Amino acid sequence: MSKYHSFNSEKNIKYKLPNEITLFWNKGLFDSFIGIDKVNIHYAQFIQEQVECPTIVIVPGRCESYLKYQELSFDLYQQGYNIFIIDHRGQGLSGRMLLNVNKGYVTKFQDYVDDLRYFIENIVTPKSSEKPYLLAHSMGGTIATRFMQDSPNAIKAAVISSPMLGFYSGLLPKSIAKILVAIKLKFNNIISNTPWYFLGQKDYSPVNFTDNKLTHSIPRYQYFVDLYKKNKIIQLGGVTTHWLAQSIAAQKELFSKIVQLKTPILLLQASGDTVVCQQAQDDFCQQLHTLQPQSCPNGVPSNIDNAFHELFFETDDLRNKAITQSLAWFEQHT
Known part of the structure; x- marks a missing residue:
């Protein structure tokens, strides 16, 4: 940790971002x-x-907006990086495609990838002196990886945190879950032109901290609950069956095109993650390392013990590990 500027701590949040971060954020360009x-x-x-500072492109996960990334952006900027963050279509401040703006939806998963490209x-490359780094979370990890397959020479190195390479289906076998999605989608398409929520999904509703599976950090969790309460435009509910089907197809395509990945990739895995499938992350690293030994050192994810899904919003000890490993990976690939 000594080689880096100190990262912001939970005690500095106190349910609102400290003035220093707010001042930094207000100097950004939003377009x-x-x-x-x-x-x-x-x-x-x-x-x-x-002049000529390295660049990090942050690729958020589902439901997220760049507004949520103020603390992380500040910490990475303090290390001497230019920071760019995209709000994916259908969420954050970007345009929604359905009348019910709460529904998680995308026409084609490839649209996310093409937007990122x-x-x-x-926007990023013309303002950068060299190829950028990618720091992607969850759904953003899938989007970023598909982008790197389509554009194998665009990125210097990437970190994918808790990437959505497969879904966690609980006690339900994955094969049965995929069949259920396909049946529900077919029925939806026959009955209605309006995409339906998948089973158990609904409009935006904040979850109590004690029931959340994203982070162990009370102040960071409270911060983004308050952020979404204050900025209703970035609220997003559950996923549609169409979004699930598109995401499952994208995950399948990602594995089928794994040979196209040339960018050095580090995969950060949260040991307590029940949002995405850890086995899919293990399989990805094993396959990718065999093809590209510079990626996924030792053929396995870098596992962060006791962490939930959102590593960059975890308690200080876990979050600092995720940031430090990310920065070290980027520095290995200058």
Whole structure:
């Protein structure tokens, strides 16, 4: 830890971000571009005053907005990086595609990937002195990995945190779960032109901290609950069956095209993750390391013990490990 500027701590949050982070955030540039099917895609950027600093592109997970990444952006900026963050279509401040804006939906999963490609090629790269790094979380990990398969020379190195390479289906066998999704989608398409929520999914409703499976950090959890309460425009509910089907297809495509990955990738795995499938992460690392030994050292994910899904919003000890490993990975690939 001594080689890095100290990271922000939970005690500094106290249910609101400290003034130093707020001042940093207010100096950012917030803009948008027109993505696939004319959907407005919002983004944030923070450029160092010094010339020729390395760049990190943050690719958030499902439900997230770049507004949630103020603390992490500040910490990474303090280490000397330019920061760019994209808000995916259908969430955050970006355009929604359905009348019910609470529904998690995307027409094609590839639309996320194409948006990210445009963002990196037309907004990030022209403002960067060298190829950027990628730091992607959960669904963002799937999007980022698919992007790196389509554009194998665009990124210097990547960290994918708790990537959505497979879904955690609990006691239900994965094969049965996928059949259930397919049947529900077919029935939906026959009955209605409006995408339905998948079983058990509903409009946005905050979860009590004691029931959450995202983080052990009370102040960080409370911060983003308050953030979503204050900024209703970024609220998002559960997923539609169509979104699930598109995501399952994207995961399958990702594994079928794993040979196309040339970018050095580090996979951070949360040992207590029940949001995405850890076995899929293990399989990915084993296969990728065999093909590209510079990725997934020793052929396994870098496991962070006792952590829940959102490593960069965890308690200080767990979060600091995730940030430190990410920075060390980027520094190995200068």
